[in-house]
Amino acid sequence: MRYLRQSVLPGWGAGGQARLTRSRVLLVGLGGLGSIASLYLAAAGIGTLVINDFDTVDETNLHRQLLYGERDVGQSKTEVARTRLLALNSGIRVEALPQRLTAPELEDEVRRADLVLDTTDHYPTRYDINRLCVRHRRRLVGGSCIGYGGQLLAFDFRQVSAPCYACLYPEEMAEDPMRCGTNGVSGPVTGVLGSLAAQAVLDLLIDRDSPWPGFLWRWDARTGGLRAGRLSRDPACPVCRTVGSRARVEGSRA
Numbered sequence: 001m002r003y004l005r006q007s008v009l010p011g012w013g014a015g016g017q018a019r020l021t022r023s024r025v026l027l028v029g030l031g032g033l034g035s036i037a038s039l040y041l042a043a044a045g046i047g048t049l050v051i052n053d054f055d056t057v058d059e060t061n062l063h064r065q066l067l068y069g070e071r072d073v074g075q076s077k078t079e080v081a082r083t084r085l086l087a088l089n090s091g092i093r094v095e096a097l098p099q100r101l102t103a104p105e106l107e108d109e110v111r112r113a114d115l116v117l118d119t120t121d122h123y124p125t126r127y128d129i130n131r132l133c134v135r136h137r138r139r140l141v142g143g144s145c146i147g148y149g150g151q152l153l154a155f156d157f158r159q160v161s162a163p164c165y166a167c168l169y170p171e172e173m174a175e176d177p178m179r180c181g182t183n184g185v186s187g188p189v190t191g192v193l194g195s196l197a198a199q200a201v202l203d204l205l206i207d208r209d210s211p212w213p214g215f216l217w218r219w220d221a222r223t224g225g226l227r228a229g230r231l232s233r234d235p236a237c238p239v240c241r242t243v244g245s246r247a248r249v250e251g252s253r254a
């Protein structure tokens with residue numbers, strides 16, 4: 001009964017709900033987007049949520065990171081989040097990873113997950129996650145916000161022809177990352193993008209025909225406009241190029 005109002009939706013059904021229950025999602029970054037997205041994902045009944053953030057709650061987080069309250073300042077984000085998410089839905093598993101993951105740990109977690117939601121503002125981690133999702137053919141949703149706007153990207157790497165994050169943003173272009181922490185961001189903007197990210201995650205997990213994979217979505221509160229741009233694969237991309245050629249070889253054998 002708990003999930004009735006979503007499982008009655010066209011394209012969702014009991015089958016989609018069962019897929020959510022069996023799913024394991026790795027969420028990296030419990031900031032503004034991660035806060036909102038994690039609440040919706042827990043409420044929707046994702047079987048296992050693995051939440052990773054090595055930060056503690058800071059007073060300057062509270063205008064947008066609605067998982068946390070005043071009494072949580074100074075506490076581990078993952079521990080506060082775990083308690084809050086389980087209070088929302090005690091029928092799911094929430095695994096807290098409160099440390100910066102080593103490369104082997106991150107790879108292990110990506111491999112074990114069905115989908116990765118990347119809401120970190122740490123660029124090297126973003127590229128690592130993209131590379132690992134391509135390598136292990138995992139679904140990936142990524143979002144970020146700055147100022148009055150934000151963007152969302154989704155990839156289904158089960159499709160061998162899927163573009164990747166590095167096709168759009170080659171690694172050498174990411175030398176000067178803009179971060180919410182230093183540049184400012186409007187709280188509701190992270191709410192909008194966090195909600196879009198949660199919808200994309202759910203749609204990808206239930207395998208509903210959806211508009212997310214292979215597109216870059218941008219929303220700007222100054223214009224109110226939500227715009228989508230189709231992503232194309234960069235044939236020279238050093239991340240997904242090798243996977244594609246290997247896939248073609250495998251395909252020709254079959």
Ligand SMILES: [Zn+2]
Pocket residue numbers: 163164165166167168234237238239240241
């Ligand atoms: Zn690529």
